[in-house]
Amino acid sequence: MPDVILKNLPFLLAGLRLTVEIALLSIVGGTLLGLAIGVLRYLRIPLIARSFDLYVVFMRGTPLLVVLFSCYFGLPALFGHKTSAYWAAVGGFVLFIGAYLAEDIRAGLRSVSPSLVQAALATGLTRASVLRLIVVPIAVRNVIPTLFNQYVRLFKFTSVASVIGVNEFTGSAMLVNGREFAPITIIGFVALTYFLLCFAISLVGRTLYAHLAVRT
Amino acid sequence: MPYRFDWAPIWANRDLIVDGFLMTIALSALGLCLALIVGVIFGTAGSSTRRALRTCAAAYVEVMRNIPLLVHMYFWYVGLAFLQLPPFACAVAALTLYSGAYVAEAVRSGLGAVPRGQRLAALATGLTPRQSLLYVVYPQALRIITPSLASLCSQLIKDSSLASVIAVAELTYQASAIEGQTFRTFEVYITISLLYLALVTVVTYGLLLVPVARDRPMQGLSDA
Secondary structure (H helix, E strand, O other): OOHHHHHOHHHHHHHHHHHHHHHHHHHHHHHHHHHHHHHHHHHOOOOHHHHHHHHHHHHHOOOHHHHHHHHHHHHHHHHOOOOOHHHHHHHHHHHHHHHHHHHHHHHHHHHOOHHHHHHHHHOOOOHHHHHHHHHHHHHHHHOHHHHHHHHHHHHHHHHHHHHHOOOOHHHHHHHHHHHHOOHHHHHHHHHHHHHHHHHHHHHHHHHHHHHHOOOO | OOOOOOOHHHHHOHHHHHHHHHHHHHHHHHHHHHHHHHHHHHHHHHOOOOHHHHHHHHHHHHHHHOOOHHHHHHHHHHHOHHHOOOHHHHHHHHHHHHHHHHHHHHHHHHHHHOOHHHHHHHHHOOOOHHHHHHHHHHHHHHHHHHHHHHHHHHHHHHHHHHHHHHOOOOHHHHHHHHHHHHOOHHHHHHHHHHHHHHHHHHHHHHHHOOHHHHOOOOHHHHHO
């Protein structure tokens, strides 16, 4: 490894740790949010489903950077309570990716064949149990590839948190660059690291899908 | 403390917002055209019968797709600072190469979805390989991938907001500037969110209306 990288490695790794942390929190939070909204929209509960439609359309039509700015600068103005850049970023990522995941999960839920649902209902299961035991597990396992695509997207998106002042991997790399001025080396290192990690996430997705996919 | 909305400062700065909106449109339009060209080239290479071409295309797609767009932008703007490229050119280059990889993947899957017999039949009627690709295979592939192209297009428009980080005066950049002067945070970001939403909606639905994309394959047969 080049000297510039070696010398600043502890600092860069601290940034990378922050990136992974933000990504994991947002993935878990976003998946839970997406699952909740996806199921609510699938069930077509009047009014609630409609308002979440609005949320999904709005979020999917807005750039991530604008969502982050709104969370970081806007929410404190609205509630009179200052959030740290870190939590504003996590909140923004969860809200943003949640909308995409909700849409993917709803597509998965709708792909579960109706006759399966009717058969389950006919055996005497309640509607809630049918949803919990049959529809959601099958749907989630079927959309694993799409979910992991979104996770890769999210992992790349975490770099945008540097714009609102979170010193995650990209942010700390640019700080190092400001001090050392070796842009090609540093940006090359950053790009390579993101590439390897994103590739790893896709590999995990492919492996999980190979093991869990529902074969009918 | 309830937040009191005040839209007057936004209206006062409408010139900046319009400028930014036009810049966003220019950036996205140029990025999209170039990304389509790059995407068709690498997508065609990716579905080629030659292994070397396929490997090249796959390498391009994987490398470009797995690096954050922000890092692409920094690469052109900071990494290649000695070239002194204007920020707009850096943003276009980053958007083109990044989105081009997604387009390439869509084109490749579209070409793969056109039945093999179509190309063989075209060749059998005496069309040259280039003609059969151009007049028979590409149009059918285009119909298949129009929905994913539309969503890539809306993706690109939203991604163009990252150009504000490297000082391209597009919509998000102007919004930050207005926010910094007036502190009407919510009003500014709601305004530009709606503008982005409108642009994305118009472009997405507009693309689905393109005649070649709308026609069903084989439709002509049932009419005849």
